[in-house]
Amino acid sequence: MTNNSSAVYVRHLRVVRGGRVVLPDLTCSVAAGQVTGLLGPSGGGKSTLIRAIVGVQRVCSGTVEVLGRPAGAAELRRRVGYVTQAPSVYGDLSVSENLRFFARVLGVSPGAAAGAIEHVDLTDHAGSLVGRLSSGQRSRVSLAVALLGSPDLLVLDEPTVGLDPVLRRDLWGLFHRLAAGGQTLLVSSHVMDEAHRCDRLLLLRNGELLAEGTPQALRERTQAADVESAFLAIVDGARQEAMS
Amino acid sequence: MTPRITGAVAGRVLAQLRRDHRTVGMLLAVPSLLLGLLWWMFDGSDSSAATFDRFGPPLLVVFPFIVMFLVTSVTTLRERASGTLERLLAMPMGKADLLLGYAIAFGAVGLAQSGLAVGLTVGLLDMDVRGPVWALMLVSVLNAVLGTALGLFVSAFAETEFQAVQFMPALVLPQLLLCGLFVPRDTLPDVLGAVSDVLPLSYAVDAMQQVQLSATWTADLTVDLAVIAGSALLALLFGAATLRRRTA
Secondary structure, X not given: OOOOOEEEEEEEEEEEEOOEEEEEEEEEEEEOOOEEEXXXXXXXXXXXXXXXXXXXXXXXXXXXEEOOEEOOOHHHOOOEEEEOOOOOOOOOOEHHHHHHHHHHHHOOXXXXXXXXXXXXXXXXXXXXXXXXXOHHHHHHHHHHHHHOOOOOEEEEEOOOOOOOHHHHHHHHHHHHHHHHOOOEEEEEEOOHHHHHHOOEEEEEEOOEEEEEEOHHHHHHHHOOOOHHHHHHHHHHHHHHHHXX | OOHHHHHHHHHHHHHHHHHOHHHHHHHHHHHHHHHHHHHHHOOOOOOHHHHHHHHHHHHHHHHHHHHHHHHXXXXXXXXXXXXXXXXXXXXXXXXHHHHHHHHHHHHHHHHHHHHHHHHHHHHHOOOOOOOOHHHHHHHHHHHHHHHHHHHHHHHHHOOOHHHHHHHHHHHHHHHHHHOOOOOOHHXXXXXXXXXXXXXXXXXXXXXXXXXXXXXXXXXHHHHHHHHHHHHHHHHHHHHXXXXXXXXX
Protein backbone atom coordinates (compact mmCIF):
# COMPACT_ATOMS: atom_id res chain seq x y z
CA MET A 1 0.00 0.00 0.00
CA THR A 2 3.06 2.23 -0.10
CA ASN A 3 2.12 5.45 -1.78
CA ASN A 4 4.60 7.36 -3.90
CA SER A 5 3.03 10.68 -2.93
CA SER A 6 3.53 10.00 0.80
CA ALA A 7 6.57 11.52 2.47
CA VAL A 8 5.87 9.64 5.69
CA TYR A 9 4.25 6.26 6.01
CA VAL A 10 3.41 4.92 9.47
CA ARG A 11 2.22 1.31 9.78
CA HIS A 12 0.93 -0.34 12.97
CA LEU A 13 3.07 1.86 15.17
CA ARG A 14 2.99 0.98 18.85
CA VAL A 15 4.76 3.14 21.43
CA VAL A 16 4.83 2.71 25.20
CA ARG A 17 6.26 5.53 27.32
CA GLY A 18 6.78 5.12 31.06
CA GLY A 19 4.53 2.04 31.20
CA ARG A 20 1.66 3.84 29.42
CA VAL A 21 0.57 2.85 25.93
CA VAL A 22 0.64 6.17 24.07
CA LEU A 23 0.10 4.83 20.56
CA PRO A 24 -1.55 1.37 20.55
CA ASP A 25 -1.62 0.68 16.80
CA LEU A 26 -1.37 3.69 14.52
CA THR A 27 -1.40 3.68 10.73
CA CYS A 28 -1.35 6.95 8.80
CA SER A 29 0.56 8.86 6.13
CA VAL A 30 1.75 12.38 5.39
CA ALA A 31 1.32 13.60 1.81
CA ALA A 32 4.43 14.97 0.09
CA GLY A 33 4.56 18.65 -0.83
CA GLN A 34 1.62 19.61 1.38
CA VAL A 35 0.98 21.12 4.79
CA THR A 36 -0.49 18.39 6.98
CA GLY A 37 -1.97 19.38 10.31
CA LEU A 38 -1.66 16.91 13.18
CA LEU A 39 -4.53 17.97 15.40
CA GLY A 40 -5.97 16.76 18.66
CA PRO A 41 -6.06 17.46 22.37
CA SER A 42 -2.89 17.58 24.49
CA GLY A 43 -1.80 14.16 25.69
CA GLY A 44 -3.30 12.47 22.63
CA GLY A 45 0.04 11.22 21.27
CA LYS A 46 0.91 14.00 18.80
CA SER A 47 4.42 14.64 20.13
CA THR A 48 5.11 10.91 20.43
CA LEU A 49 4.14 10.36 16.78
CA ILE A 50 6.34 13.29 15.78
CA ARG A 51 9.28 11.93 17.78
CA ALA A 52 8.83 8.54 16.09
CA ILE A 53 8.85 10.17 12.64
CA VAL A 54 12.01 12.11 13.46
CA GLY A 55 13.57 8.92 14.81
CA VAL A 56 14.28 9.95 18.39
CA GLN A 57 11.50 7.84 19.93
CA ARG A 58 12.07 4.24 20.97
CA VAL A 59 9.21 2.24 19.48
CA CYS A 60 7.77 -1.17 20.46
CA SER A 61 6.62 -2.36 17.06
CA GLY A 62 5.45 -1.20 13.67
CA THR A 63 7.32 0.67 10.96
CA VAL A 64 7.83 4.33 10.21
CA GLU A 65 9.09 5.12 6.72
CA VAL A 66 10.33 8.65 6.02
CA LEU A 67 11.25 9.73 2.48
CA GLY A 68 11.59 6.07 1.57
CA ARG A 69 13.98 5.24 4.43
CA PRO A 70 13.38 3.87 7.93
CA ALA A 71 12.84 6.78 10.37
CA GLY A 72 16.04 7.81 12.12
CA ALA A 73 18.34 6.54 9.33
CA ALA A 74 21.63 8.46 9.27
CA GLU A 75 21.09 9.85 5.75
CA LEU A 76 17.76 11.38 6.87
CA ARG A 77 19.46 13.59 9.44
CA ARG A 78 20.06 16.41 6.95
CA ARG A 79 16.79 15.87 5.07
CA VAL A 80 14.46 16.24 8.06
CA GLY A 81 14.06 19.47 10.06
CA TYR A 82 12.59 19.10 13.54
CA VAL A 83 11.22 21.67 15.96
CA THR A 84 10.42 20.49 19.47
CA GLN A 85 7.68 22.04 21.58
CA ALA A 86 10.13 23.79 23.89
CA PRO A 87 12.48 26.01 21.87
CA SER A 88 15.74 24.06 21.64
CA VAL A 89 18.20 26.88 21.08
CA TYR A 90 20.90 28.42 23.28
CA GLY A 91 19.54 31.22 25.46
CA ASP A 92 23.02 32.61 26.16
CA LEU A 93 23.85 33.14 22.48
CA SER A 94 22.44 35.72 20.09
CA VAL A 95 19.95 34.80 17.37
CA SER A 96 22.58 34.90 14.65
CA GLU A 97 25.17 33.04 16.76
CA ASN A 98 22.63 30.24 17.24
CA LEU A 99 21.86 30.07 13.54
CA ARG A 100 25.52 30.23 12.51
CA PHE A 101 26.37 27.39 14.90
CA PHE A 102 23.66 25.07 13.59
CA ALA A 103 24.55 26.08 10.00
CA ARG A 104 28.13 24.95 10.62
CA VAL A 105 26.91 21.66 12.10
CA LEU A 106 24.75 21.06 9.02
CA GLY A 107 27.49 22.28 6.68
CA VAL A 108 25.36 24.99 5.03
CA SER A 109 26.57 28.49 4.22
CA PRO A 110 26.42 31.38 6.75
CA GLY A 111 24.20 33.09 4.16
CA ALA A 112 21.58 30.42 4.78
CA ALA A 113 21.63 31.43 8.47
CA ALA A 114 20.74 35.02 7.61
CA GLY A 115 18.04 33.78 5.20
CA ALA A 116 16.45 31.61 7.88
CA ILE A 117 16.35 34.56 10.30
CA GLU A 118 14.63 36.61 7.62
CA HIS A 119 12.07 33.84 7.00
CA VAL A 120 10.87 33.99 10.60
CA ASP A 121 10.96 37.80 10.60
CA LEU A 122 13.64 38.22 13.26
CA THR A 123 16.22 40.21 11.28
CA ASP A 124 15.74 43.18 13.62
CA HIS A 125 16.62 40.94 16.56
CA ALA A 126 19.56 39.10 14.95
CA GLY A 127 22.02 40.49 17.49
CA SER A 128 19.82 39.98 20.58
CA LEU A 129 20.47 37.25 23.12
CA VAL A 130 17.85 34.53 22.68
CA GLY A 131 17.31 34.37 26.44
CA ARG A 132 16.14 38.00 26.41
CA LEU A 133 13.49 37.44 23.70
CA SER A 134 9.81 36.74 24.30
CA SER A 135 8.73 33.10 24.26
CA GLY A 136 7.11 33.55 20.85
CA GLN A 137 10.31 34.98 19.43
CA ARG A 138 12.34 32.14 20.98
CA SER A 139 10.15 29.53 19.31
CA ARG A 140 10.66 31.32 15.99
CA VAL A 141 14.44 31.10 16.48
CA SER A 142 13.98 27.38 17.00
CA LEU A 143 11.90 27.23 13.80
CA ALA A 144 14.59 29.15 11.88
CA VAL A 145 17.14 26.47 12.85
CA ALA A 146 14.87 23.79 11.36
CA LEU A 147 14.65 25.74 8.09
CA LEU A 148 18.45 25.63 7.60
CA GLY A 149 19.52 23.62 4.59
CA SER A 150 15.93 23.45 3.22
CA PRO A 151 15.12 19.95 4.50
CA ASP A 152 12.69 17.88 2.40
CA LEU A 153 10.51 17.24 5.44
CA LEU A 154 9.79 19.74 8.22
CA VAL A 155 8.24 18.37 11.39
CA LEU A 156 6.99 21.10 13.69
CA ASP A 157 5.57 20.40 17.14
CA GLU A 158 3.13 23.18 18.14
CA PRO A 159 5.08 25.99 16.41
CA THR A 160 2.31 28.58 16.76
CA VAL A 161 1.57 28.27 20.49
CA GLY A 162 1.52 31.63 22.24
CA LEU A 163 1.90 33.71 19.08
CA ASP A 164 -0.32 36.66 18.30
CA PRO A 165 -2.85 36.23 15.47
CA VAL A 166 -0.84 38.30 12.98
CA LEU A 167 2.31 36.25 13.51
CA ARG A 168 0.33 33.02 13.38
CA ARG A 169 -1.12 34.02 10.02
CA ASP A 170 2.36 34.99 8.76
CA LEU A 171 3.84 31.65 9.85
CA TRP A 172 1.09 29.66 8.15
CA GLY A 173 1.79 31.76 5.06
CA LEU A 174 5.46 30.76 5.33
CA PHE A 175 4.50 27.07 5.71
CA HIS A 176 2.48 27.20 2.50
CA ARG A 177 5.26 29.01 0.63
CA LEU A 178 7.67 26.25 1.70
CA ALA A 179 5.21 23.57 0.60
CA ALA A 180 4.77 25.33 -2.74
CA GLY A 181 8.56 25.10 -3.09
CA GLY A 182 8.34 21.32 -2.73
CA GLN A 183 8.94 20.82 1.00
CA THR A 184 6.62 18.62 3.04
CA LEU A 185 5.35 19.97 6.37
CA LEU A 186 3.80 18.18 9.31
CA VAL A 187 2.55 20.73 11.86
CA SER A 188 0.96 19.75 15.15
CA SER A 189 -1.50 21.90 17.07
CA HIS A 190 -4.04 21.45 19.80
CA VAL A 191 -5.93 24.51 18.53
CA MET A 192 -8.71 23.29 16.26
CA ASP A 193 -9.23 26.62 14.54
CA GLU A 194 -5.85 26.18 12.84
CA ALA A 195 -7.32 23.24 10.91
CA HIS A 196 -8.63 25.34 8.04
CA ARG A 197 -5.09 26.53 7.33
CA CYS A 198 -3.91 22.97 6.50
CA ASP A 199 -4.10 21.09 3.21
CA ARG A 200 -4.73 17.81 4.99
CA LEU A 201 -5.53 16.79 8.54
CA LEU A 202 -4.74 13.94 10.87
CA LEU A 203 -7.03 13.96 13.91
CA LEU A 204 -5.46 12.14 16.84
CA ARG A 205 -7.12 11.43 20.17
CA ASN A 206 -6.01 8.97 22.88
CA GLY A 207 -3.41 7.60 20.49
CA GLU A 208 -6.04 6.65 17.88
CA LEU A 209 -6.43 8.21 14.46
CA LEU A 210 -9.98 9.56 14.47
CA ALA A 211 -9.94 10.78 10.89
CA GLU A 212 -7.68 11.85 8.06
CA GLY A 213 -8.39 13.88 4.95
CA THR A 214 -8.86 17.46 3.77
CA PRO A 215 -10.62 19.88 6.14
CA GLN A 216 -13.43 20.17 3.60
CA ALA A 217 -13.96 16.42 3.32
CA LEU A 218 -14.11 16.12 7.12
CA ARG A 219 -16.72 18.85 7.36
CA GLU A 220 -18.79 17.34 4.60
CA ARG A 221 -18.60 13.86 6.08
CA THR A 222 -19.90 15.05 9.44
CA GLN A 223 -22.05 17.87 8.08
CA ALA A 224 -20.33 20.18 10.57
CA ALA A 225 -19.68 23.90 10.14
CA ASP A 226 -16.02 23.72 11.22
CA VAL A 227 -13.39 21.14 12.08
CA GLU A 228 -13.93 21.50 15.83
CA SER A 229 -17.58 20.47 15.39
CA ALA A 230 -16.51 17.71 13.03
CA PHE A 231 -14.07 16.47 15.67
CA LEU A 232 -16.84 16.41 18.28
CA ALA A 233 -19.23 14.66 15.89
CA ILE A 234 -16.67 11.94 15.23
CA VAL A 235 -15.90 11.46 18.96
CA ASP A 236 -19.63 11.30 19.80
CA GLY A 237 -20.27 8.91 16.92
CA ALA A 238 -17.51 6.59 18.13
CA ARG A 239 -18.97 6.66 21.66
CA GLN A 240 -22.45 5.77 20.50
CA GLU A 241 -21.05 2.94 18.44
CA ALA A 242 -19.17 1.63 21.47
CA MET A 243 -22.30 1.75 23.63
CA SER A 244 -24.69 0.13 21.17
CA MET B 1 33.76 12.40 13.21
CA THR B 2 33.92 15.67 11.26
CA PRO B 3 36.50 18.35 12.18
CA ARG B 4 34.10 21.10 10.99
CA ILE B 5 31.42 19.98 13.48
CA THR B 6 33.88 19.37 16.32
CA GLY B 7 35.20 22.90 15.75
CA ALA B 8 31.68 24.32 15.66
CA VAL B 9 30.90 22.76 19.05
CA ALA B 10 34.15 23.95 20.64
CA GLY B 11 33.63 27.47 19.24
CA ARG B 12 30.06 27.58 20.48
CA VAL B 13 30.96 26.45 24.01
CA LEU B 14 33.67 29.13 24.17
CA ALA B 15 31.25 31.77 22.81
CA GLN B 16 28.75 30.88 25.54
CA LEU B 17 31.50 31.09 28.12
CA ARG B 18 32.66 34.48 26.83
CA ARG B 19 29.19 35.86 27.55
CA ASP B 20 29.40 34.65 31.14
CA HIS B 21 32.04 36.96 32.62
CA ARG B 22 31.49 35.79 36.18
CA THR B 23 32.15 32.14 35.35
CA VAL B 24 35.25 33.01 33.31
CA GLY B 25 36.52 35.13 36.19
CA MET B 26 35.99 32.32 38.67
CA LEU B 27 37.51 29.72 36.35
CA LEU B 28 40.68 31.73 35.86
CA ALA B 29 41.11 33.29 39.28
CA VAL B 30 39.91 30.74 41.85
CA PRO B 31 42.73 28.16 41.52
CA SER B 32 45.38 30.91 41.68
CA LEU B 33 43.72 32.56 44.67
CA LEU B 34 43.52 29.25 46.53
CA LEU B 35 47.21 28.56 45.86
CA GLY B 36 48.04 32.07 47.05
CA LEU B 37 46.03 31.41 50.21
CA LEU B 38 47.94 28.16 50.76
CA TRP B 39 51.26 29.97 50.46
CA TRP B 40 50.12 32.63 52.91
CA MET B 41 48.89 30.02 55.44
CA PHE B 42 52.39 28.58 55.80
CA ASP B 43 54.17 31.91 55.56
CA GLY B 44 54.59 32.19 59.34
CA SER B 45 55.81 28.66 60.07
CA ASP B 46 59.52 27.74 60.19
CA SER B 47 59.33 25.17 57.44
CA SER B 48 57.09 27.37 55.29
CA ALA B 49 58.88 26.86 51.98
CA ALA B 50 59.07 23.08 52.43
CA THR B 51 55.37 22.80 53.27
CA PHE B 52 54.29 24.92 50.33
CA ASP B 53 56.52 22.85 48.06
CA ARG B 54 54.84 19.70 49.34
CA PHE B 55 51.23 20.82 48.89
CA GLY B 56 51.59 23.24 45.98
CA PRO B 57 52.22 20.88 43.05
CA PRO B 58 49.47 18.37 43.91
CA LEU B 59 46.98 21.18 44.36
CA LEU B 60 47.98 22.58 40.96
CA VAL B 61 46.27 19.54 39.48
CA VAL B 62 43.49 19.11 42.01
CA PHE B 63 41.90 22.55 41.65
CA PRO B 64 41.55 22.53 37.83
CA PHE B 65 40.24 18.97 38.04
CA ILE B 66 37.45 19.94 40.46
CA VAL B 67 36.53 23.18 38.70
CA MET B 68 36.35 21.55 35.27
CA PHE B 69 34.34 18.63 36.61
CA LEU B 70 31.73 20.99 38.04
CA VAL B 71 31.50 23.36 35.09
CA THR B 72 31.24 20.56 32.53
CA SER B 73 28.67 18.48 34.38
CA VAL B 74 26.37 21.47 34.82
CA THR B 75 26.82 22.73 31.23
CA THR B 76 26.15 19.35 29.65
CA LEU B 77 23.17 18.77 31.91
CA ARG B 78 21.73 22.06 30.65
CA GLU B 79 22.24 20.87 27.08
CA ARG B 80 20.39 17.65 27.84
CA ALA B 81 17.53 19.43 29.61
CA SER B 82 17.00 22.24 27.08
CA GLY B 83 16.36 19.90 24.16
CA THR B 84 19.38 21.16 22.22
CA LEU B 85 21.08 17.77 22.71
CA GLU B 86 18.11 15.96 21.14
CA ARG B 87 18.15 18.45 18.28
CA LEU B 88 21.90 18.02 17.70
CA LEU B 89 21.61 14.24 17.75
CA ALA B 90 18.82 14.45 15.15
CA MET B 91 21.31 16.33 12.94
CA PRO B 92 24.32 14.80 11.17
CA MET B 93 26.42 15.13 14.32
CA GLY B 94 28.69 12.36 15.56
CA LYS B 95 28.74 11.70 19.29
CA ALA B 96 32.51 12.07 19.20
CA ASP B 97 32.10 15.53 17.62
CA LEU B 98 30.06 16.69 20.57
CA LEU B 99 32.30 15.21 23.27
CA LEU B 100 35.57 16.27 21.65
CA GLY B 101 34.18 19.74 21.03
CA TYR B 102 33.46 20.09 24.73
CA ALA B 103 36.81 18.59 25.69
CA ILE B 104 38.69 20.98 23.37
CA ALA B 105 36.84 24.07 24.62
CA PHE B 106 37.27 23.28 28.28
CA GLY B 107 40.80 22.00 27.68
CA ALA B 108 41.63 25.48 26.32
CA VAL B 109 40.16 27.06 29.45
CA GLY B 110 42.18 24.57 31.50
CA LEU B 111 45.33 25.70 29.69
CA ALA B 112 44.70 29.35 30.60
CA GLN B 113 43.82 28.39 34.15
CA SER B 114 46.98 26.30 34.64
CA GLY B 115 49.11 28.92 32.96
CA LEU B 116 48.03 31.48 35.53
CA ALA B 117 48.36 29.10 38.47
CA VAL B 118 51.80 27.83 37.42
CA GLY B 119 52.98 31.37 36.68
CA LEU B 120 51.91 32.49 40.12
CA THR B 121 53.34 29.58 42.14
CA VAL B 122 56.61 29.15 40.26
CA GLY B 123 57.16 32.75 39.22
CA LEU B 124 56.00 34.78 42.21
CA LEU B 125 55.74 32.41 45.15
CA ASP B 126 59.05 30.60 44.51
CA MET B 127 57.67 27.10 44.51
CA ASP B 128 60.68 24.82 44.08
CA VAL B 129 60.34 22.71 40.91
CA ARG B 130 63.32 20.86 39.42
CA GLY B 131 61.60 19.60 36.28
CA PRO B 132 60.54 21.81 33.35
CA VAL B 133 57.62 24.16 33.84
CA TRP B 134 55.91 22.93 30.65
CA ALA B 135 55.69 19.45 32.20
CA LEU B 136 53.78 20.97 35.13
CA MET B 137 51.44 22.61 32.64
CA LEU B 138 51.00 19.39 30.67
CA VAL B 139 49.97 17.38 33.74
CA SER B 140 47.68 20.18 34.85
CA VAL B 141 45.91 20.49 31.47
CA LEU B 142 45.55 16.72 31.11
CA ASN B 143 43.81 16.76 34.47
CA ALA B 144 41.50 19.53 33.43
CA VAL B 145 40.54 17.36 30.42
CA LEU B 146 40.04 14.38 32.74
CA GLY B 147 37.74 16.50 34.92
CA THR B 148 35.82 17.55 31.79
CA ALA B 149 35.47 13.95 30.62
CA LEU B 150 34.21 12.75 34.01
CA GLY B 151 31.80 15.69 34.18
CA LEU B 152 30.38 14.75 30.76
CA PHE B 153 29.93 11.19 31.94
CA VAL B 154 28.14 11.91 35.24
CA SER B 155 25.84 14.49 33.64
CA ALA B 156 24.01 11.50 32.13
CA PHE B 157 23.05 10.31 35.60
CA ALA B 158 21.81 13.61 36.99
CA GLU B 159 18.37 14.99 36.35
CA THR B 160 18.89 18.38 37.97
CA GLU B 161 21.79 20.73 38.51
CA PHE B 162 21.57 20.03 42.25
CA GLN B 163 22.20 16.37 41.61
CA ALA B 164 25.09 17.12 39.25
CA VAL B 165 26.80 19.21 41.93
CA GLN B 166 26.38 16.38 44.47
CA PHE B 167 28.52 14.12 42.29
CA MET B 168 31.50 16.31 43.12
CA PRO B 169 31.86 15.23 46.80
CA ALA B 170 30.86 11.67 45.83
CA LEU B 171 33.38 11.16 43.04
CA VAL B 172 36.09 13.74 43.62
CA LEU B 173 36.62 13.94 47.38
CA PRO B 174 37.50 10.24 47.85
CA GLN B 175 40.14 10.67 45.13
CA LEU B 176 41.45 13.74 46.91
CA LEU B 177 41.73 11.90 50.25
CA LEU B 178 43.48 8.87 48.76
CA CYS B 179 45.72 10.55 46.17
CA GLY B 180 48.76 10.80 48.43
CA LEU B 181 48.31 14.43 49.41
CA PHE B 182 47.46 13.73 53.08
CA VAL B 183 49.11 10.36 53.62
CA PRO B 184 51.81 9.00 51.28
CA ARG B 185 50.16 6.27 49.24
CA ASP B 186 52.66 3.55 50.18
CA THR B 187 51.79 3.96 53.87
CA LEU B 188 48.03 3.61 53.32
CA PRO B 189 46.29 0.45 54.66
CA ASP B 190 46.44 -2.28 51.97
CA VAL B 191 42.80 -2.03 50.92
CA LEU B 192 42.90 1.75 50.59
CA GLY B 193 46.24 1.52 48.78
CA ALA B 194 44.65 -0.83 46.25
CA VAL B 195 41.72 1.57 45.83
CA SER B 196 44.03 4.51 45.35
CA ASP B 197 45.87 2.50 42.65
CA VAL B 198 42.79 2.62 40.41
CA LEU B 199 41.92 6.29 40.99
CA PRO B 200 43.23 8.62 38.26
CA LEU B 201 43.96 11.53 40.60
CA SER B 202 46.61 9.40 42.38
CA TYR B 203 48.59 9.30 39.14
CA ALA B 204 48.16 13.02 38.58
CA VAL B 205 49.55 13.85 42.00
CA ASP B 206 52.39 11.37 41.53
CA ALA B 207 53.19 12.98 38.16
CA MET B 208 53.41 16.40 39.79
CA GLN B 209 55.75 15.04 42.45
CA GLN B 210 57.93 13.48 39.73
CA VAL B 211 58.21 16.80 37.93
CA GLN B 212 58.99 18.58 41.17
CA LEU B 213 61.71 16.23 42.37
CA SER B 214 63.43 15.21 39.17
CA ALA B 215 65.13 17.52 36.69
CA THR B 216 64.90 14.87 33.97
CA TRP B 217 61.99 13.01 32.43
CA THR B 218 61.36 9.75 34.34
CA ALA B 219 59.77 6.49 33.23
CA ASP B 220 57.26 6.84 36.09
CA LEU B 221 56.18 10.18 34.68
CA THR B 222 55.45 8.58 31.31
CA VAL B 223 53.35 5.90 33.01
CA ASP B 224 51.47 8.53 35.05
CA LEU B 225 50.66 10.63 31.99
CA ALA B 226 49.54 7.56 30.04
CA VAL B 227 47.20 6.58 32.88
CA ILE B 228 45.68 10.08 33.08
CA ALA B 229 45.20 10.33 29.31
CA GLY B 230 43.80 6.79 29.21
CA SER B 231 41.34 7.56 32.01
CA ALA B 232 40.16 10.70 30.22
CA LEU B 233 39.67 8.72 27.00
CA LEU B 234 37.77 6.00 28.87
CA ALA B 235 35.51 8.57 30.53
CA LEU B 236 34.82 10.14 27.12
CA LEU B 237 33.93 6.72 25.70
CA PHE B 238 31.56 6.06 28.61
CA GLY B 239 30.16 9.55 28.08
CA ALA B 240 29.55 8.76 24.39
CA ALA B 241 27.67 5.62 25.42
CA THR B 242 25.27 7.74 27.48
CA LEU B 243 24.32 9.87 24.46
CA ARG B 244 21.33 8.14 22.92
CA ARG B 245 19.68 9.23 19.70
CA ARG B 246 16.52 7.34 20.58
CA THR B 247 14.98 7.72 24.02
CA ALA B 248 11.92 6.21 25.65
